[in-house]
Amino acid sequence: MKNMKIWFSAVLILTVTFQINVSKAAEAEDRWSAIKSAFLNEKDVLEGEGVIQLDAPDRAYDSALVPITITSTLPQDEERYISKVHLIVDMNPAPLAGTFTFAPETKWTSFETRIRVNEYTNVRAIAELNSGDLHMDTAYVKAAGGCSAPAMSDMDAALQRLGRMKMSLLGEPALGHSTTVQVMVSHPNNSGMQFDQISRHYIPAHFVHKMGISYDGDEIVHIDTNFSLSENPSIRFSFVPDKYAELSAYAIDSKDNRFEHSWSLDPVAQWPKCQIRLLSFFRQRPLRIRNILKSRAPEPLPACLFSL
Numbered sequence: 001m002k003n004m005k006i007w008f009s010a011v012l013i014l015t016v017t018f019q020i021n022v023s024k025a026a027e028a029e030d031r032w033s034a035i036k037s038a039f040l041n042e043k044d045v046l047e048g049e050g051v052i053q054l055d056a057p058d059r060a061y062d063s064a065l066v067p068i069t070i071t072s073t074l075p076q077d078e079e080r081y082i083s084k085v086h087l088i089v090d091m092n093p094a095p096l097a098g099t100f101t102f103a104p105e106t107k108w109t110s111f112e113t114r115i116r117v118n119e120y121t122n123v124r125a126i127a128e129l130n131s132g133d134l135h136m137d138t139a140y141v142k143a144a145g146g147c148s149a150p151a152m153s154d155m156d157a158a159l160q161r162l163g164r165m166k167m168s169l170l171g172e173p174a175l176g177h178s179t180t181v182q183v184m185v186s187h188p189n190n191s192g193m194q195f196d197q198i199s200r201h202y203i204p205a206h207f208v209h210k211m212g213i214s215y216d217g218d219e220i221v222h223i224d225t226n227f228s229l230s231e232n233p234s235i236r237f238s239f240v241p242d243k244y245a246e247l248s249a250y251a252i253d254s255k256d257n258r259f260e261h262s263w264s265l266d267p268v269a270q271w272p273k274c275q276i277r278l279l280s281f282f283r284q285r286p287l288r289i290r291n292i293l294k295s296r297a298p299e300p301l302p303a304c305l306f307s308l
Contacts, residue, residue: 028122031090039086039096040134045126048137050074052082054125056139063117063146065230070125071110078104084128087113089228091121093147093193097228100235104130106220109178111237114230116146116191148193151231155196155203158188163259165249173241173265182236183213185251185259191227208233210252215265216245241265 036042048054055069072082085100097115102108115123120143126136151158163186170180185208192205207227212219213235220239233251244266251259 028090031095032122035088035090035095039088040126043132043134045134045136048125048127048135051129051135052085052125052127052137054123054137054139056123056141058140058142060117060141060143060146063143064149066115066117066141066143066146067112068115068123068125069110069112072108072127074127074129076107081130082108082127083130085111086124086126086128087115088124088126089115089117089121090124091119092116092228093118093191094226094228096226098223098225101222101224103218103220105218107178107240108221109238111235113233113235116149116228116230117141117143118147119144146230147191147227148195150194150197151188151190155188158186161186163187163251163257165251165259165261167247167249167261167263168236169265173244175241175243177240178238179241179265180236180238181213181247182234183211183249184232184234185211185249186232187251187253189227189229189231189233206254208251208253211235211249213247213249215239215241215247216243 036045051072051074053071053073055071056066060066068087070085070087074080074082076082081104083102083104085102087097087100088095089097098113100111117123121141122138123141124136124138126134128134165186166184168182168184170182173179187208189207190203190205191207192202194203195201196203205227208229209224209226211221211223211225211233213221221235221237223235225233244264246262246264248262249260253259
């Protein structure tokens with residue numbers, strides 16, 4: 001009799017679990033259908049293999065800072081390239097976390113950002129080709145509470161540095177070769193769902209909704225986003241510069257504050273005057289002499305001495 005009760009209990013638990021899973025699967029499918037209708041105009045979405053790849057953690061360490069890497073596996077050229085990437089977090093209050101638009105000449109290969117995840121969800125990277133075709137890769141991320149998680153830093157301190165921008169360059173830029181840049185803007189990116197334990201009120205929504213990055217005056221990346229990107233929105237991407245110029249970025253938030261900054265990618269601009277004089281001397285020498293100097297230098301010489 002006791003074994004029979006245990007058996008019936010196990011069957012009941014399995015039945016309830018199955019029904020819950022079926023219900024969640026149906027809810028997820030309904031959610032995806034609604035997202036397609038709202039943001040993709042019900043267009044057919046094809047498999048992403050050979051076009052785009054999404055990498056995300058199976059289980060996020062911090063639901064408010066989930067790292068995302070999106071890679072173009074398509075050999076992009078002037079005739080066929082990825083013009084936009086739509087980043088969707090199905091179960092977030094604002095599911096379209098961002099639309100990333102790239103200029104054709106960017107020749108981007110991958111980009112990274114960080115998102116908030118409010119509950120267990122599918123995360124989707126949808127590549128929109130210049131032909132209008134859509135290709136998708138999906139990852140399931142186990143995380144919860146990212147949109148209501150309190151800010152990592154003191155709010156007063158965060159507002160003091162509001163809009164400050166930082167650019168990081170991975171290695172020395174080389175003309176005609178892929179160069180990786182990271183741009184970050186200091187902003188709490190409040191979702192309106194965070195609760196202030198001191199005032200006992202919800203913190204009003206205040207987030208970056210637009211970002212743009214230009215090189216030599218031409219916009220190479222444009223981002224339409226919302227609070228589904230993490231606090232201090234950041235993007236790391238690669239592009240191929242054809243000349244040394246100025247990289248500039250701007251961000252606009254939901255209160256219409258505009259922040260902007262620029263940085264020179266010309267290595268010479270960062271040099272002391274004595275090194276600039278050396279560069280001028282070096283460039284005036286014939287190529288044969290330059291190669292001799294290069295071979296006898298005690299340390300490797302900067303690539304810019306030979307690229308111009």
